[in-house]
Amino acid sequence: MRVWLVTTVASVCLMPGIALSQGAPAGSAVQEPASAEESTANGTGLEEIIVTAQRRVESSQRAAVAINVVDGAALLKAGVTQADRLNEQVPALSIQPTSTGNLIFIRGVGNFTLTQNSDPASAFNYDGVYVGRPTGTVGVFYDLERVEVLKGPQGTLYGRNATGGAINVIPVQPKPGDFSGHGSLSYGNYDALIAEAAVNIPMGDDGALRISGMRSKRDGYNRDGTSDEDIAALRVQLKARLTPNLTVRLAADHADLGGVGTSVGYDGHYVYNPLAGRYAFAPASVPASDGVLTPLAQAYRVTVNAGPAGRKLDPLAIAPYQNNRFYGANGLIEWTTPIGTLSVIPAWRYNKLDYLATSGAFGALQRETDEQYSLEARFAGNRVGSIDYTIGALYYHEDISADVALSTSASAAFSNARYVTESIAPFGRLTLHLNDRVRLVGGIRYTEDRKRFAGTSISGAIVCQLRVAGVPTCPNAPLFPVVETPAQFPFAFPAAGSPPVPLRVGGVPTGALLIRGDRNDDQRLTNRRVTYRGAVEFDLAQQSMLYASVETGYRSGGFSAATGFETYDPEFITAYTVGSKNRFFDNRVQLNIEGFWWEYKDQQVSSVRPDLAGRITNITQNIGQSRIRGIEVEARVLATPTTLISGDVQYLDSRNKSFTYVNQNSGVPPLTGCIATLDTAANRYNVDCAGKPGFNSPKWTLNIAAQQTIHVGDFDLVASADTQYRSSRYLGFLYLPEQRASGVWRSNAQLSFGPANGNWSIAAFVRNIENNRTPVFSSTQPIANILVSTRAAPRTYGARAAVKF
Template sequence: MTLRSYLFATTIFALVPTVAAAQAQPATSQTPPQSGAAPQSGLAEIIVTAQRQSESSQKAAVPLNVLPGSALLSSGITQVDRLSSLAPALSIEPTNTGNLVFVRGVGNFTLAPNSDPAIAFNYDGVYVGRPTSTTGVFYDLDRVEILKGPQGILYGRNATGGAINVLPAQPKLGELSAYASVGYGNYNNVQAEGAINLPVGDDGAVRLSLSRSSHDGYLSDGTSDENTWAGRFQVKAKLTPDLTVRVAADFAHNGGLGSGIDYQGVYAGSGANFTPSGIPAGTGVYAPSGQSYLTGMTYAPLGNHLPALPAPYQDNMFYGVNAEITYNTGVGTLTVIPAWRNSHLNYMASAGSIPYSNVETDNQYSFEARFAGKRIGPVDYQLGFYYYNERIDARTALTNGNVGNYEQPTYKTSSYAGFGRVTLHVSDRLRLVGGMRYTQDDKRFSTNQITSIISCLVTVAGRPSCPAAPTVPLFTDPSQLGYAFPATSPGALPIFVNGAPTGALSIRSDTIYNNLPLNSHKPTYRGAVEFDVAPRSMAYASIETGYRSGGFSVATGFETYQPETITAYTIGVKNRFFGNRLQLNVEGFIWDYKNQQVTHLGVDLASQLAFFTQNIGSSRIKGVEVDGKLLITPTTLVGTDIQYLDAKQKNFTYLQGAGTPPITGCGVTTGSGVNPYLINCSGLPAYNSPKWTLNFSGQQTIKLSDYKVVLSADTQYRSSRYIGFAYLAQQLVGPTWTTNAQIQFGPSNDRWSIAGYVRNIENQRIPVYSTQGGTAGLLVEGTSAPRTYGVRLTAKY
């Protein structure tokens, strides 16, 4: 535990008794029970806003999982990637440039700025456009809502696969309170967070929240570490009986080395011949054995060896300011949410085994206005308008043996949407719901990409052989190349080393796009019927559409891509039985996914390596999810969440440039001459789509006079699934189990507690994503965290 971390944790705990001592009068309002707690009268209700209105999660006729802030705190979740262990439909792959999020096979494979997320991430009611900007927000939360399926009506920008709504705890008006939690575990793991709520009269409050999360690398090369600081400041006031205003500001800094990867091995030819690396999982590509493995590779296009990877780092800052203004007009409630978010990324990472650096600034402004009208006869309604403006300025560089790129792209997006939703109360038990949204997306793109290619002119037995030629270094200016480089593009010069010819050419092939436009628009809709079968039982059925706008790629032949769409059919029931002690929710779904966007590392039609997006095909996703909780006794709670998923690629074909044969587990139609390869993966399962996902949990409370011991455990089973774009045999992960346990002791009033925990008891490093390392045939994988354990102390006032 570092000195700075220790001082931070000590400061948080020091603030709590200060508040308690200052509390001369009792609080004007009692703190409500923690969401998700199990009172003796039965299972607690969890209030959600998934439909932009406050209601019980059991009355929200939409597929969702809800994770109360208390559960997140006790689970030690400080980053979005841990959510996948609690929600069967969700799969999150942490990478060294952000998180790849999938819901039932719908998601993204890369985090390049040219691709919008398929799963919307909404923080404090604000859509966050970049998946790289979802760090440093998991502290002092009220709850997290995970919505499954298209979000084409009420949420920010459209999303095809679902949404993750992260809702911070808001200031409590007229209340003086605080809490703090500090934990320490193996890998030098420090988790500390806390909040202070200060009253400003009876109708106002400010809330300050702080968080510190750090641990050493889970890989022996030091990667897959964490070093995050975050803070949030909120002011909330009820200015008049009808007008409430809340203003919030937050920041986060993410340092360290970032997520790490391991070498799985190398392919020869088109993927039929695979040689394992022999390097144990958990080593990392920057370890001496990893670097030796890479530099021992003979790079076929040159006939010489690859260079070692440069050292990784990340220095990323995130800021945000937003407000929520709520005004009761007498005929309805108007809610206005203006917001600004900014991120500055500066990192060096390995995209596969390819060195990749990025300095990027993301600026986004958004404005949302919603009006929830009072019921007029049997009808209530919501109307809204949404505006989103984003500018991304990036400076990226990557290199792959004999090819290197330096790119300066600028992406601009303006998005407008109007939406409405109407509910017709046919009777006290039957409701018909209809909603529609119209979205207009206007995008602009420009870039200047400098490309350096070294072409070997000397061959031996038909193979390139110029071992004296250099490989292309990572560069942000041609002067850094260290060899002759043409002043203009296209151009070619011979390469000399120490005055001697190398038998290779230095080729310059730049790409310039100047303010290219791309406009798209789409209406989306939702229709549903809801029926209250009994006071605590509801059935519902719906059809909803979603849309994700198109965009740009710096890749010859794939300069633009078109929007994708999804149509979801859902039928479900939500029930409480036996005096509110048994909860049983069942959801059946069919999703038709069309014009599917897939962003990946590949070879474009100029036979150059690039990140680009293609509209690859369509898929059919169907299944059933069953969520149950049973309060066996007032002190014994068990739960299960089971999902069966049948997700299949119906028509999944794409092109790759001529030259190097594609390494893939799919069918390939061989190109001839300059003709591209056609890859066909139709009929295969969708990505990150285990057929079975089983979650089981149990909690036993043992009362000891005025104290209690709480024993809890949970486990998750996932059947086999593909985790890589190429559908290689090595990208198929077999069935896995992951189990966690905890013991907690404290007084019955929950004023403080001390807990010991262990996560991933099996100590498995489960592969979570796999990708090819460019044209060298290397295959790498990222894995889950190993077994971790520690203690946590929490106090509340």
């Protein structure tokens, strides 16, 4: 354990223990907590938040893990309908929205790809079920109990692909014997309409049916209509206590994602200067908030060279859309026995994707089906002597079929692929109570992943052979349009195995060659790994706890349809954590401190670049090792019975210890903000990014919030405001100076009014008061070297009405 980690919480360890009136002794059963409104109104202090992050029910203040929790009321108040809005709530979290899903980073651990051949680095779990595809993380943010964000590897309880952490999205469950419900409707600028409703119908004293739904629709934030939202979702749950010892819950959900989808805007492009031996950046003559389809954006596009084609780009002649469908069904069977409780979770999820995206300033057409099914069983045994234990196993199967067609103007690619993953993982965890105040925790998990990849791909490239003053010049050469098959090109495409052919238009040579490449893949691999956790927990007082842990994580290896990079190995992370959780002054002050040190090795990083055959493709490779360390301090103060103040500050020091990859020599150095050295013998460039900070790793993140309740007779007027600051951070793989986002503040405010019993309320809100449309995702179009970015939402405002019964 690093010495500096111990010192980060030493001052807390030396604090005198202060017994709090609200706390339960260590190891005692957790009672159902009062709501935030009840706790504040009654003057009883800060509310308790119940979590299941460690596969058991406990107060978040008794969970000896690094965790942030956002309850359902806060999500509704913030208007969260998509995962990326969680960025505002959790300092350690960075979610980059794209047209095909969400790129999730926790303290810089994540990945820049949503392709089928790569797994996410943070586990996304919906209702206790692991969701394998980042595309499947939409349409679930409604009628939620809470969202738990676990920071750091979760190798024992959550398993594979949780090297960065885990996000647990937990819906409200049916409540037997209770007839209740709620509804809310908000409307704001950009014609934004969000409706959410739920009803809980009792079925006797031991059962209930819960039906909930959500509809969110608004215009695009970009001037070309892109970055809009069009979601409709429904969830149905049935829960029954069949016997005093047997409870069954069944759930099904469906979501439609329509509209145009998230897109990008132009930041500029890079031009190589052979005399200076470097690239110069030319800022775009169009605001990034235009998107890429306005007349102004199209006029800028046709001024940019189309790389090796020897001419300017054509306008984007496409109409992006998304027509994605998501389905799921899962169950929870709980059987209480004299020796413990058995929980069985069967689940099935199915995604059907059909979209045409412009998120890379080129057209990408994709039709994909993802199907997964899993079965998890856990047995939480009753205490045996001084030992609590949990044992279990998970079986997971995923099947992906995808057809992709894309065009970057001077290049095109068509692929048909199938990916199959089968994973098994037995696991166990035990807690040894040395005495009433000290506990030792140990956990272990064995994971075996079997994967198969089979597919075919066809690529095309247009390369100008004519030179004018040494510059490729083929103004009459056509470019690749976005089509579903090569047969739809407006010019003849070579047959498989053909050598490069002269490209002609109307029988007239253009001076360019048309090059075809074909690739067939049929690969298998198996990865096995043992991950573990060791921890010690010490109760300083009734509501003051100190903990220290070491935990390992593992992300499975996989495939790349790229020559020279066909497979990649698993990545690993080891996390050391020291923390303290405390409540003081009659439960009115909460202070949590966490110090962390992560060692990350064989880091998987994905990027779009030439493979060793010169084809532009997505490559995932083990190219890095990094060290991630820092401190996070979270405080909440109930200053008066009606005044709540909270703050969370994180200091993050993320640094690449090694970060190297190769880039095929195309005649000019690769575009990068790192050191590139030509290996003449191998005819390739070695790129070294060692010493650079990790991606999406702001050194400082600060969240501050305040809420004031004013009693007006039997009514409450509640004013709340919050602000977040994130310092500068790199958003893109190439570490270009223009991919470093500046530090930024974003603030929100809300004023609500309603009866003290909360049966109804009306509210007015404004978000992103500063109207900072800073970039949240940055990438380059690899042929034309265009830099594009996705921008944060602009200032939004509106009103909301809510009712519950």
